[in-house]
Amino acid sequence: MAHQIAMANPEHITADVIEATEFPELSRRYGVMAVPKIIINDVVQFEGAVPEEMFVEQVKRALEMQ
């Protein structure tokens, strides 16, 4: 889903899928306890699969918080 979102606006949106066990320090820094865990611009985070409308809402929320 995140990759689809990035592909819709590649000029501004980057999406990285990260294998948590291979990057334990990064996972610890972001407090990854359950997967998938999504972090947007370091300000919004949520866990689990969500419908696309909700994902986009979270992206907008992250932009509003900056």
Next chain:
Amino acid sequence: MAEFISKRDQDFLREKFDSELSNDVTVNLFSRRETRITLPGVDPQVTEYCAQANQLMNEVASLSNKINLNIYDFITDASKAQDYRIDKVPAIVLESAGSSGAPRFFGLPAGYEFSTFLQDILDVSNGNIDLSDETQQQLREITKEVHILVFTTPT
């Protein structure tokens, strides 16, 4: 090392790529080469993960002549890594003339993520975006930088 992709899956994927890939896809893999000695400051586990990613990407690339594999070394090809904004390895960036998007993976896209990886290959090749028109419209209106991290595990 045994193959990651079983013979049966190889046959299935070869056919799928043959019938569903339109534009060529480049798989850019950034990794660290294995060395005979353990380099100080380099986690040997990272080299192991890189070797696995190297093998899996070679297996995938061998399944279609439309999939091209570029392997870059994180240290000796540092400028390339910088161009792609790669700050950790193994890292995979997919590119194709079919899409201006470039899906990024850090770590081995194994298990459930392997199907995401395969779907991404098809999507960049075909310029397909599996989102509603309305969602895509909303996303196109974004003019600020958005960086999404998705933490996953293979199981």
